[in-house]
Amino acid sequence: MISIKGLSKVFNTKDQEVRAVDDLDATIESGEIFGVIGYSGAGKSTFIRLLNRLEDPSGGTITIDEEEISSLSKGDLRLARQEMGMIFQHFNLLWSRTVEDNIAFPLEIAGVPKEERRKRVDELVELVGLSGRGKSYPSQLSGGQKQRVGIARALANRPKVLLCDEATSALDPETTDSILDLLVDINAKLGLTIVLITHEMHVIRKICHRVAVMEAGKIVEEGDVLDVFLRPQEKVTKRFVDQVMGDPDREDSLALIKDKYPLGEVAQFHFVGERTHQALISELSRKFQVNINVLHGKITQTQKGAYGTLIVHLEGNEEEIDRALAYVKETSVEVEVTIDV
């Protein structure tokens, strides 16, 4: 478990002081994938670098499994860092070393004997799906393959925690997905805690169990990924959710819908997890005297289950529509009747 209390980092520039991380509290459970999302300048990059003290905190404490990272001496910090892996946006591989030697580097640092090193490197090359590329140099690999080397290197000393600093931001969408799949796979197989920062909601949606939204050095919203998707509270969060669920023409189409269907009611249903399997629409049209017209629908998978939205138009007399909507509300599918246009 990682417990962070009152963490802050202040940078003093010539004419002002910047509070990159400002009195931040968080708890990250062992074995979970914890995502921090924010726009550039929100302080998320500083935050993750504080966790292994690539930046020294200005205040507050970081405790990982009973060990207070923030108060370790230089020597102890080095040992603690060997139990944390880190991967980077630009991979940061040594171009002068082959794939194998790059992966072996943290093992050399930890003083692992040569024979054991070679065995471990072979395992890791296999684990990240780079069999046969061990003797290549990083310059001969694609971006995705480089990040796989980065991941293998980060896992070499069997860390308890893996820190991902914008690990997929330099990759194309398809490669991003394959790297994310690998991270999920590793999380399940090795049970290690993953902390990642990103500015892409897609990454959060695809692999995170919990998410924290950062703005101006603070966590403004935090929770299970599904809850945050379903009920974003803050404006920033809503914008991030829109990255995945949004429809760029949504406002136009809703205006058009209101125009076209002056009668009846336009409602938005939110389906979460198990409930996405229900045959709600056909049930409604059977039980109530209403016609249902599906206008727009979208469904997305997260680590904690599926999440979908459906915009429908209900036709019929008012009472019947109200009864139908009341019925939907009872089924635990969330209903939003007045949609902002």
Next chain:
Amino acid sequence: MFEQLFPNVRIEDMITATNETLFMTFFSVLGTFIFGLLLGLLLYLTGPGGLWENKFANWITATIVNVFRAIPFIILILLLFPFTDFLVGTIRGPKAALPALIIGGAPFYARLVEIALKEVDKGVVEAAKAMGAKYRTIIFRVLLPESTPALISGLTVTAIALISYTAVAGVIGAGGLGDFAYFYGFQRNSFDVVFVCTILIVIIVFIFQFIGDFTSRKLDKR
């Protein structure tokens, strides 16, 4: 044919002079490499954002480097006479040229080393820190290997500068091709000797350039 074109050139003399030049070049390059690398590392590591960031140490190193680079080589040799005499026991001959060559070359190479180290991706150093590497490991396993091609091309440039320094050193009696060209060629009006010495120096420079380029390219896996 050869004797008609170059009536004053004696092969044995040329071989001796070439050997002296090669001797001075080799050992001065070696010494310059060692001291230049140390100075360059010191400049980089004590510089802003370096592992041993220290304004005072950086200022001292930079001042030493700048001062010695500012002194024209011919004056440096004269200034160093007492030091050379103390160290080598004589101020004549190829050996006596070495202190001045190294002291003249090392600060020059130090700046090139500093530039080479600055080219190393900061992210890689950061990654090594994140793995819990000691500073020693970062220097010897990250900074130096990652900058090797630039260190070698810098050394090539320095070696070629040193070859022309050896010719200058020749003027005050260090021996070698420069010495020979001046005393036996220029002063005796035997321009064929000057000409042959020039060709030999150019050939030596080309060989060094070729070796340097080849090694640097071979080691560059980027």
